[in-house]
Amino acid sequence: xxxxxxxxxLGAAVLAAGALAxxxxxxxxxxxxxxxxTTTVTVTEKEFTLTPSMTNLxxxxxxxxxxxxxxxxxGLAISGPGISGTKMIxxxxxxxxGMLKAVLKSGTYQMWCPVDNHKGLGMHTQLTVSGAGGGGxxxxxxxxxxxxxxxKPGGY
Numbered sequence: 001x002x003x004x005x006x007x008x009x010l011g012a013a014v015l016a017a018g019a020l021a022x023x024x025x026x027x028x029x030x031x032x033x034x035x036x037x038t039t040t041v042t043v044t045e046k047e048f049t050l051t052p053s054m055t056n057l058x059x060x061x062x063x064x065x066x067x068x069x070x071x072x073x074x075g076l077a078i079s080g081p082g083i084s085g086t087k088m089i090x091x092x093x094x095x096x097x098g099m100l101k102a103v104l105k106s107g108t109y110q111m112w113c114p115v116d117n118h119k120g121l122g123m124h125t126q127l128t129v130s131g132a133g134g135g136g137x138x139x140x141x142x143x144x145x146x147x148x149x150x151x152k153p154g155g156y
Contacts, residue, residue: 038063038101043111045092046070048121050113058131059105066098073115074123076100080109081129088114104129 038061042053066076077088082105092098113123
């Protein structure tokens with residue numbers, strides 16, 4: 001055999017070995033599922049309440065839109081299973097919105113405003129995540145229980 005025959009034979013063997021690898025094996029951990037969807041949950045913030053549009057969720061990817069309808073700066077924080085520490089945004093000015101993205105697993109999550117003592121004044125709630133996820137929650141939410149909110153007498 002000469003050098004060109006060996007090179008051609010070796011190249012054919014490498015191509016044949018690649019053809020025997022399971023389809024998609026090289027991309028199994030790097031490509032997101034095309035069916036994965038992100039659900040948007042609006043969280044209305046004002047002095048001193050925090051009201052998510054839904055509180056009973058399915059496992060999956062979420063974008064929480066903090067909508068500040070109050071008169072002071074607010075923020076949004078979440079902690080729970082699968083979230084390392086706390087995810088948060090701050091500096092949501094009156095009349096504006098901010099976005100916080102998180103992938104939620106089954107369990108109970110705490111959500112609050114991390115600005116000053118807003119949490120202590122009533123800007124907190126709890127989210128429950130349960131059920132089958134399947135790569136993301138549905139984009140059209142099903143009816144849910146209204147979020148429990150707390151506030152001091154007189155709206156403080």
